[in-house]
Amino acid sequence: EAQVTQNPRYLITVTGKKLTVTCSQNMNHEYMSWYRQDPGLGLRQIYYSMNVEVTDKGDVPEGYKVSRKEKRNFPLILESPSPNQTSLYFCASSSPGQGVNQPQHFGDGTRLSIL
Amino acid sequence: GDSVTQMEGPVTLSEEAFLTINCTYTATGYPSLFWYVQYPGEGLQLLLKATKADDKGSNKGFEATYRKETTSFHLEKGSVQVSDSAVYFCALSAGSYIPTFGRGTSLIVHP
Numbered sequence: 001e002a003q004v005t006q007n008p009r010y011l012i013t014v015t016g017k018k019l020t021v022t023c024s025q026n027m028n029h030e031y032m033s034w035y036r037q038d039p040g041l042g043l044r045q046i047y048y049s050m051n052v053e054v055t056d057k058g059d060v061p062e063g064y065k066v067s068r069k070e071k072r073n074f075p076l077i078l079e080s081p082s083p084n085q086t087s088l089y090f091c092a093s094s095s096p097g098q099g100v101n102q103p104q105h106f107g108d109g110t111r112l113s114i115l
Numbered sequence: 116g117d118s119v120t121q122m123e124g125p126v127t128l129s130e131e132a133f134l135t136i137n138c139t140y141t142a143t144g145y146p147s148l149f150w151y152v153q154y155p156g157e158g159l160q161l162l163l164k165a166t167k168a169d170d171k172g173s174n175k176g177f178e179a180t181y182r183k184e185t186t187s188f189h190l191e192k193g194s195v196q197v198s199d200s201a202v203y204f205c206a207l208s209a210g211s212y213i214p215t216f217g218r219g220t221s222l223i224v225h226p
Contacts, residue, residue: 004158033213042218043159043204090158103149104206104214106158 002027006091006107013081014115021076021110023091029105031094032074033058034066036087037109043090049074081114088112117142121205121217128195128224136190136220138179138205146209148172148181148188153202153219162190162203200224 004025013019025032033048035058045058049068063085065077074093078085088111092104122137140146147166151159163172168183177192188205205217 031213040218043216045213048213092159102208103161103164104151104159106151106160108156108158 002105004091004093004105004107006089006110008110009108010111012113012115015082016080019078019081019112021078021089021091021112023074023076023107024072025074025091025093025105026072027093027095027105028071029093029095030071032068033092033104034064034074034076035090035092036060037090038087046076046089078112081112083114086112086114117146117207117209117215119205119207119215119217121203121220123218124202124221126220126222128222130197130224130226131194132224134190134192134195134199134222136203136205136222138188138190138217140186140188140205140207140215142186142207142209142215144209146207148179149206149208149214150177150179150188150190151204151206151216153204155201159204195222195224197224197226 007022030051034046035043044060047066049055091107094102094104119140149164150162152162153159163174165172165181171180179188179190202219202221204219206214208214
């Protein structure tokens with residue numbers, strides 16, 4: 001089954017404790033991205049990657065890191081989490097190989113609470 | 116830059132009512148337009164799309180027509196059900212595969 005898998009689905013942690021949210025897709029998609037969703041603000045893009053070893057900042061990259069060492073994986077790293085990073089996070093992927101402007105495939109989300 | 120504006124919610128309807136969620140956009144070139152739906156506790160999933168002017172996307176009883184002259188892509192459904200309660204996102208993708216999303220509109224359908 002074609003899917004984007006995020007882990008963990010829920011995490012409660014404390015300020016300053018490094019964490020990683022993993023994202024993996026099995027569709028051989030070139031494009032992957034991370035969003036955060038906050039009430040009243042919609043989806044805001046954190047980082048995106050056009051392909052392996054290529055990453056770019058989105059609209060709200062501060063406090064986050066990403067890497068794209070393999071095509072299928074795109075982990076989101078919070079080196080020193082702070083309470084303002086408490087949010088619902090989504091990973092997404094798509095492929096231009098099927099034609100331009102293809103829809104995004106989303107994971108089920110990771111709810112992070114930073115105390 | 117590109118942008119998508121959709122009506123603020125929540126939209127509250129009774130079952131079997133007619134639904135319209137407005138979406139307008141600004142973009143360079145000829146974007147593809149999408150509606151995504153997010154059910155409670157889940158990620159976004161594609162509901163329908165249209166790739167050129169006058170195209171109509173449809174799925175699960177929902178429809179939206181790509182109107183280039185009014186730069187709009189309004190979502191409609193003739194008779195909503197309680198199970199349609201969700202958040203709906205309008206989005207576009209123009210010239211690359213980096214999408215632009217609206218802020219989402221929450222729909223609440225009462226029995």
